[in-house]
Amino acid sequence: MEGPSLVILKEEVRPFKGKKILKASGYADIGLKRLTGKPIKDFKTWGKLFLVELPGFSLRIHFLLFGFYYINEKKNPNPKLSLTFSNGSLHCYLSSVRIIEEPLKNVFDWEVDLLSPKWNFKKVRKLFLQHPDAMVCDVVLDPDIFSGSGNIIKNEALYRAGIHPETRVKHLPPRKVSQLVRAVHAYSYEFLRATKKDKLVSTWKVYDRKTCAVCEGKVIKKFTGRLQRNSFICRNCQVLYKKQ
DNA sequence: CCGGTTGTTCAGCG
């Protein structure tokens, strides 16, 4: 689940904002009794994190690779965390659930959150350039620089910027650095809009494709970078920048 | 039935 899907979750649980947790259950080992009777102050997202703000502490939920949720219906058994309200319920599966004791503003910097109105292009560009020896495919997946980006956003943003994933940060021309940072931001919103219309797959120009949607050339699939996550590459449309 | 995957964290090692 990438950042935009969390924004959709946040919108879907809006009816529960201000409501009291009537019951908290599941196998999350966080002392669930503590949640009973607490009102929801706010629902927030930071990248791929779903944050439930309660009086005095917060829940931090990450859906990892396989996580999913249901609202108002418990389709699967064994949820990690279920919250019941007077007007419905939220059921989270296969997720990481933790408590954050500190105020959220002390923990998270929304200037790096791709889908926050506070997102700060200049700051992100500067953080990006602090990793000159890294491959761009790894930096675009760094949650502290591109919070909310995942493997789909990585591949589509690199494609749109015309950059090969194995390019080193230090070999990118300054103009391409800016283009990439903006492409990650812009595609995050495209991902959000398309997912709401259930048309995400139609936005893919290289991801999970055998041929490029633009030039129809062969798309190479390979594990790249330190993180060894799958990259999809069009050799015609994406340039590998190297030391001259 | 099998293999691949829209992630992250942490232990253990050298």
Place this chain on the structure above:
DNA sequence: GCGCTGAACAACCG
């Protein structure tokens, strides 16, 4: 302290 590796989480899809 560092980077690297593998494990753990364990379901859905084709």
